[in-house]
Amino acid sequence: KAGVTQTPRYLIKTRGQQVTLSCSPISGHRSVSWYQQTPGQGLQFLFEYFSETQRNKGNFPGRFSGRQFSNSRSEMNVSTLELGDSALYLCASSLAVNRGSYNEQFFGPGTRLTVL
Amino acid sequence: SQQGEEDPQALSIQEGENATMNCSYKTSINNLQWYRQNSGRGLVHLILIRSNEREKHSGRLRVTLDTSKKSSSLLITASRAADTASYFCAIISGNTPLVFGKGTRLSVIA
Numbered sequence: 001k002a003g004v005t006q007t008p009r010y011l012i013k014t015r016g017q018q019v020t021l022s023c024s025p026i027s028g029h030r031s032v033s034w035y036q037q038t039p040g041q042g043l044q045f046l047f048e049y050f051s052e053t054q055r056n057k058g059n060f061p062g063r064f065s066g067r068q069f070s071n072s073r074s075e076m077n078v079s080t081l082e083l084g085d086s087a088l089y090l091c092a093s094s095l096a097v098n099r100g101s102y103n104e105q106f107f108g109p110g111t112r113l114t115v116l
Numbered sequence: 117s118q119q120g121e122e123d124p125q126a127l128s129i130q131e132g133e134n135a136t137m138n139c140s141y142k143t144s145i146n147n148l149q150w151y152r153q154n155s156g157r158g159l160v161h162l163i164l165i166r167s168n169e170r171e172k173h174s175g176r177l178r179v180t181l182d183t184s185k186k187s188s189s190l191l192i193t194a195s196r197a198a199d200t201a202s203y204f205c206a207i208i209s210g211n212t213p214l215v216f217g218k219g220t221r222l223s224v225i226a
Contacts, residue, residue, distance in 0.1 A: 004158070033213055043159075043204065043216035056213050090158055104149065105206075105214060107158035 001026055004093050004108035012114045018079040021111045025072050025093030031055075032074040033105065034066060037088040046089075049074055050096060078113075086115045120148070120188075120205040120217040128223040135192040137220040139205030140185075146208045148181060150190050153202045153219070162190070162203075197226045 005024045013019050025032050034046040045058040049068035066076040072093070078085055089112075092105040120141045129135050139148070147166045151159040163179045165172050165188065172179050178191040192199055202221050206214040 035216075042218040045213055045215065048213050056211075088156065092159075104161045104164055105151075105159070106161065107151075109158045110156075112156070 004091060004106050006089075006091050006108035006111050008111060009109065010112045010114075012116065013081050014116050015081055015083060017081050018077065019081060019113060020075055020077045021089055021091075021113075023074045023076075023091030023093075023108060025074070025091075026095075026106055029093035029095050029106070030072055031094040031096035032068055032072060033092045033094070034074070034076050035090040035092065036060075037090060037110070038086075043090070046076065081115045083115050086113060088112050119215050120207045122203070122205055122217045122220040124220060125218070126221045126223070128225065129195055131195060131197055131224055131226050133195055135195050135199070135222055135224070137190045137203050137222070139188045139190070139217060141188075141205075141207050142186060143207070143209045145183070146210070148188050149206045149208070149214065150177075150179060150188075151204045151206060151216075153204065155201075159204065192222075195222075195224045197224050200224045 007022045031050045033048040035043050037043045047057045047066050048055045052068045063079045068074045088110045090110045092107045094105050120139045123138045149164045150162040153159045163174050165179050165181045176193045181188045202219040204216045204219045206216045
């Protein structure tokens with residue numbers, strides 16, 4: 001099976017712009033989660049989607065949003081970029097069998113976003 | 117906080133030695149997972165241990181869980197240079213998603 005893929009792998013934007021990141025989960029996985037990783041804050045949970053519905057959301061401002069499509073592919077969007085949004089954005093998929101289960105997460109390679 | 121906290125923050129050992137990392141948490145958990153991350157890349161799942169389990173093995177990895185002390189340990193035996201990475205514990209509590217700690221940076225010197 002193909003692993004989790006994320007596009008693009010690297011991205012450079014300037015303050016005020018917006019960005020959309022894409023994640024394709026492992027075939028058959030219905031749960032997709034997004035994380036932000038920075039040296040100072042570590043790995044922080046952004047949100048999780050299960051069958052096109054946002055199941056959980058982390059403590060991030062409304063500039064961060066996401067969605068999931070019927071084929072489980074997911075996108076996250078960050079509007080009005082700030083310097084502090086520079087980070088590695090990781091997507092993970094999981095074979096969650098129901099809404100209440102959190103099992104092994106399979107991570108993609110990440111998108112390195114740099115905001116200038 | 118539900119976050120797991122790894123200890124030590126950094127560990128440097130010689131190839132062939134054993135490496136032990138610890139994770140402490142504050143809430144009741146459903147399961148606890150360990151992940152590895154090579155520099156700047158995605159995380160790789162190592163082991164999942166459920167709250168009713170005390171020990172699990174996978175190759176050179178051994179994970180223990182003590183729910184009374186709210187702690188877990190990851191032991192890597194006969195370490196190799198390729199084990200150099202950051203190791204994270206992640207806890208699952210109730211219906212909340214994985215909450216990761218800050219990680220332990222392991223350096224294995226050949």
